[in-house]
Amino acid sequence: MTAIDWDSVAGELDAYGCAVIPGLLSAQDCVAASALYERPALFRSRVVMQRHGFGRGEYQYFAYPLPAPLAALRGALYGPLAAIANRWHALLRIETRFPQRHEDYLARCHAAGQARPTPLILRYREGDYNCLHQDLYGELVFPLQVAVLMSAPGLDFEGGEFVLTEQRPRMQSRAEVVPLGQGDAVVFAVNQRPVQGTRGVYRVAMRHGVSRLRRGTRHTMGIIFHDAT
Numbered sequence: 512m513t514a515i516d517w518d519s520v521a522g523e524l525d526a527y528g529c530a531v532i533p534g535l536l537s538a539q540d541c542v543a544a545s546a547l548y549e550r551p552a553l554f555r556s557r558v559v560m561q562r563h564g565f566g567r568g569e570y571q572y573f574a575y576p577l578p579a580p581l582a583a584l585r586g587a588l589y590g591p592l593a594a595i596a597n598r599w600h601a602l603l604r605i606e607t608r609f610p611q612r613h614e615d616y617l618a619r620c621h622a623a624g625q626a627r628p629t630p631l632i633l634r635y636r637e638g639d640y641n642c643l644h645q646d647l648y649g650e651l652v653f654p655l656q657v658a659v660l661m662s663a664p665g666l667d668f669e670g671g672e673f674v675l676t677e678q679r680p681r682m683q684s685r686a687e688v689v690p691l692g693q694g695d696a697v698v699f700a701v702n703q704r705p706v707q708g709t710r711g712v713y714r715v716a717m718r719h720g721v722s723r724l725r726r727g728t729r730h731t732m733g734i735i736f737h738d739a740t
């Protein structure tokens with residue numbers, strides 16, 4: 512994993528509700544990680560999106576124990592993100608604070624009955640898309656998550672842009688398209704983020720999804736920090 516400019520990540524998250532980490536994974540890591548999708552024994556469940564009205568395409572949630580590189584990545588990203596999450600909660604006047612270590616946060620999730628792993632790989636083919644959604648899996652919510660693009664845009668696929676919308680109170684929604692290259696990660700708000708207004712901080716609801724794939728195959732790795740009921 513390359514060194515991450517966390518000041519820049521925090522600044523982009525504060526301003527836009529999302530931030531890019533360029534080159535989080537190498538092309539080689541991406542190809543290896545995408546290949547995991549074909550190993551069903553690594554996963555606890557598979558979801559065909561059109562069956563649930565979630566869009567078109569499919570994904571699989573990893574089982575515990577996670578593959579070691581993924582477990583390490585999830586643990587390493589958590590700490591700096593917890594600092595941002597705690598600052599956001601203070602701004603939003605939400606009482607919950609997050610421990611510094613991911614294992615302590617997971618212990619909290621597991622004690623609350625959220626014990627199933629949430630990291631996943633998504634696979635889109637031509638015509639597939641992911642409807643705008645929020646990855647909430649129970650009462651406990653870690654407010655930031657990460658998605659890593661593992662395929663090469665323009666080469667492996669076309670279309671299939673990562674999109675975010677934000678719903679501001681009593682205002683029209685704003686959309687954001689996040690351009691990603693292979694191995695780039697996007698960090699984004701799971702459900703809401705603080706925005707500085709003229710009369711204090713207000714909450715903006717965020718959703719994310721993926722626009723229709725025009726061609727090829729696109730794999731993403733999703734890293735969610737709370738576990739699921």
Ligand SMILES: O=C(O)CCC(=O)C(=O)O
Nearest residue numbers: 633658673721731732733
């Ligand atoms: O495929 C994507 O870029 C988005 C995946 C997603 O919804 C997630 O990681 O939670």
Ligand SMILES: [Fe+2]
Nearest residue numbers: 644645646719
């Ligand atoms: Fe998602």
